[in-house]
Amino acid sequence: MVNLMQMEVGYNLVERKLVGEKFEEIKEKISIVEFLRRLKQRQLINQTIAIIGFEEILLTGEETARYVRRTLSNSVNQLRAHIIQIIIDGSLIINTEPKIKVLTQEIRLTPIFGNRLTMKTVGYFHSPPNI
Numbered sequence: 001m002v003n004l005m006q007m008e009v010g011y012n013l014v015e016r017k018l019v020g021e022k023f024e025e026i027k028e029k030i031s032i033v034e035f036l037r038r039l040k041q042r043q044l045i046n047q048t049i050a051i052i053g054f055e056e057i058l059l060t061g062e063e064t065a066r067y068v069r070r071t072l073s074n075s076v077n078q079l080r081a082h083i084i085q086i087i088i089d090g091s092l093i094i095n096t097e098p099k100i101k102v103l104t105q106e107i108r109l110t111p112i113f114g115n116r117l118t119m120k121t122v123g124y125f126h127s128p129p130n131i
Contacts, residue, residue, distance in 0.1 A: 015123040026050040
């Protein structure tokens with residue numbers, strides 16, 4: 001049996017192909033839209049949760065990225081001890097800054113996470129909850 005890498009408190013961006021193979025698979029999954037809705041309405045969020053559709057919502061533009069950052073920033077106290085796995089359909093890359101590469105497009109992550117996002121290993125970025 002392979003020891004899977006455990007997620008840390010905060011935001012854990014992991015490439016889908018590595019979930020269950022190198023990184024633990026979190027059973028409860030919700031869409032990014034539902035996650036943001038719950039945060040805005042101050043509803044309870046499970047301590048450990050996986051988010052899907054993150055890169056898709058970011059492809060809609062810069063205004064969406066600003067909205068996501070605002071919502072996450074305003075929810076720091078609510079998510080202080082949470083482990084949030086963000087499953088990425090694409091590749092996590094870093095050149096001048098961290099990005100998600102989906103097909104031919106690159107999505108900048110700095111507008112959401114600022115300088116708080118660090119590369120832990122290939123296919124895995126982490127940010128503390130206070131972005």
